[in-house]
Amino acid sequence: MIPFNKPYLTGKETHYIYDAVNAGKLSGNGKYTQRCQEFFKERYGFGKCLMTTSCTDALEMAAILINIEPGDEVIMPSFTFVSTANAFVLRGAKIVFADSRADHPGIDESSLESLITAKTKAIVPVHYAGVACDMDKIMDLAEKHNLFVIEDAAQAIDSYYTGKDGVRRALGSIGHLAAFSFHETKNIISGEGGMLAINDEQFEKRAEIIWEKGTNRSAFFRGETDKYGWVDVGSSFLPSELITAFLWAQLENLDNIQVKRKDIWHAYSDKLKNLSNISFPIVPDFSTNNAHMFYLVCENIDDRTNLIKYLRDNEILSVFHYLSLHKSPFFVEKHDGRELKNSDNFTDRLLRLPMFYELTDSDLDKITSLIQKFYSF
Template identity: 60%
Template structure:
């Protein structure tokens, strides 16, 4: 719920116009429990448009990550390298499977994981590397993929924020062995909740479908490939309802329009707030390999934690909701007792200095100008 004193919220879910029509069609079809016509339509879209070997809708991006972790057959002592500057789901998925979490620092230039830190942390016990494309901006996938090949590791892309983003000419989510997307209401393409496990390596495809169907071969049975379906592996209730898939289909049909609009909005901020750089306030840095990003987040890096907090309060006083973002996982109340690695100064820096500005489809240019004017007014005080 948007606070009563806020005129410009941080986020507002976008409706393309055909979501309710799709939902009504799903209800009329008489199958709501999942894997119906809209689920299958979404799967075909991602497999044909993105080229995934297999695409499986999930209840959330978290569920997609949990499926990826299950597919690794992790054993006690197996290590998974991941960023500390991320949401808890990235870590929980692998911790739940018994992995040893090895947190890497962010890059000095941007919040994504530092590839040099990954190289330093690889040991004979490393099984997988998990990268998070923060704000829909690609990690350095060429460097990271070379490490994966060199050490015979599994690469997982947490592409929760990265729908319709690219690394060079390659879509994010198509580079790792596995990838997880989110369709949470805060994402560019949303279904309220929902996610997707993308499988780019066929060795995982058959088992992923079994995990997805609660450990049974039910999907194969429904295609007539087996005489009956049985419990054949571990699994859980990962697939979403047909209502979620119906909503998502409407959003996917409008994905290019949504992406174009958000990029226009992102550029308005970038141009309007460029004067801040002369004061030492940083704007998002987009590496050359990540120029085709999806404008998921526009952020500022304030000069101090206190300044960031004061700017949030200033904007709130003018009815604009701006917020900070991730807190370091390696120093969290849950994990700090278990963390034995070195300090991660860049992670801490982003946690203390980063401020996100409102960005959603219906945000008008006039509203963006108002937001930018208030940010500039704060720094002119």
């Protein structure tokens, strides 16, 4: 079976974990945590970076930082993972789901202003497949209506947006806050793991306190206060050194990993481009492609179901993706009744193909030849 995903190990992960164990510092905020945080800040121009145990944790921290309260409204796409919404629901927010673009699963930027009310507090764009949302449009709206922007950049490490000013910025460096994932399905992994990027200085001090269980412990260890105690709400959001030691090995090989993934992405595109029965990923001119995933958009749900079965019968695991959150069992009765046809369209038709570092040329030939054969019947 060719799996959908296979975690890639560079060879240094266990070495750095061993080093962390020998150093006698296994809890969070040790040397590997600090190395990773500095790496992201220097390479991508993020503000303060705080490693977390997951992207979910980073989103929950963001919801606390912008003081989400019951009744506040938060706009986000329906076609996303449940963590995007859960982080704000846990604080009492009302989620207002936006549709996807017709040409891409990302949020339909043109629909956002009509969803803003006096209760709206934040917009949460999701950079689906590492492809940028139109951040100029979103940031302009946020400034006009005094809203916060929290980038869900779970899939978007090492991808960029070029704005109307011609400046290229890393995804996750544009909004007030941004959340990243290093889950084993992502480009750069630590098993589980995430990061919060704090790009607005007003949040930096409080973010560190929330990160450290609501205490000023980090400031104490830097000698900035003579004692530490409980000063705010918070939780244990910081990861252990074992997680960040693993991640450090990945970061040392980030460029190599990205080159290989992009080669695989372009091989898929080249080998399947002659098919007229399916649609392919769209990368707008303002965005780069970090090769997080390669997906097809099938003709309809039956076509996708049959293709999944055909590939599985031939020992290839392909998978669909999100189910529109506005139709989920938890939320369907809370939704305002608007039709989100593009989100539903991707729910029914989008199919992800195997994408991982060790995918071989023969694997790619087999996968693409079978898809060609399926559509020749």
